[in-house]
Amino acid sequence: MIHAKHEISELFVTHLLSRNIRYEADLVDQLFNSSEKRLARILLILANFGKESRAEPVLPRVSQDSLAQMVGTTRSRVSHFMNRFRRLGFIDYSDSNGLTVHSGLLSMVLHD
Secondary structure, three states, rough: OOOOOOHHHHHHHHHHHOOOOHHHHHHHHHHHHOOOHHHHHHHHHHHOOOOOOOOOOOOOOOOOOHHHHHHHHHHHHHHHHHHHHHHHOOOOOOOOOOEEEOOOOHHHHHOO
């Protein structure tokens, strides 16, 4: 099908390239950024930040253990950073919407 249909092969190659770019970005992030910045980046990715400039609910029940695995650190460190983000107004917890990420968290990732 890939050989017969040019549109399918183009979609497939585009998908592979976008995944490769994401893997490279994750590797660079893991090597050069602190776990706090990696957590901020993951929260922004989960919130689809950049598609609209408003606060986005991430997931109704994202656990700190899951976030710790994504970041590559411990749950206690994630808890510490999440509390810090909440104090700074970058995130909010609510029972109905789950975790909400505010655009100010982007400054955490961009600020060096």
